[in-house]
Amino acid sequence: MKNKRQDIILEIIKDNKVETQEALQEMLAQRGFNVTQATVSRDIKELRLIKRSGRGGSYHYEMPGDMQSDRNIFFEVVTKVDYAVNTVVIKCRNGMAQAACAALDGMEYNKIVGTLAGDDTIFVLMRTENDAADLVKTLGKLIRG
Numbered sequence: 001m002k003n004k005r006q007d008i009i010l011e012i013i014k015d016n017k018v019e020t021q022e023a024l025q026e027m028l029a030q031r032g033f034n035v036t037q038a039t040v041s042r043d044i045k046e047l048r049l050i051k052r053s054g055r056g057g058s059y060h061y062e063m064p065g066d067m068q069s070d071r072n073i074f075f076e077v078v079t080k081v082d083y084a085v086n087t088v089v090i091k092c093r094n095g096m097a098q099a100a101c102a103a104l105d106g107m108e109y110n111k112i113v114g115t116l117a118g119d120d121t122i123f124v125l126m127r128t129e130n131d132a133a134d135l136v137k138t139l140g141k142l143i144r145g
Helices: 002-015 021-030 037-046 065-077 097-107 129-144
Strands: 050-053 059-062 078-084 087-092 112-117 121-126
Touching (some): 002 037, 021 037, 065 078, 078 129, 087 129, 097 112, 121 129
Antiparallel strands (some): 078 087
């Protein structure tokens, strides 16, 4: 549940200028995640979100530049995601699995036990089959945009 919520938070701040924790809490509630302000605050800390100044002196949440870069690299080179039991298999463009794997490792999904990359394939060992299914579903949505 926490991983799904944090993935939704990243989608929200990517698509919206979220200025306050309360606004983020409301947007999460609209998506079915009824959480406290304290939970939102912990998620912001764990995701290492930062507040950036916008036009007119307003501030909004963003991912740190290096994290955004990791996500961009990952989603530009991944072509297919699937799983068997608790192992996720990520297919990438030729020669790009190492870079995509490093980017995935940098995203720090807490239910990933470990990763292994070859030339065009990444194996991701998850804690459970449900964790593997959740990761495939999340990555699949993000890859398709």
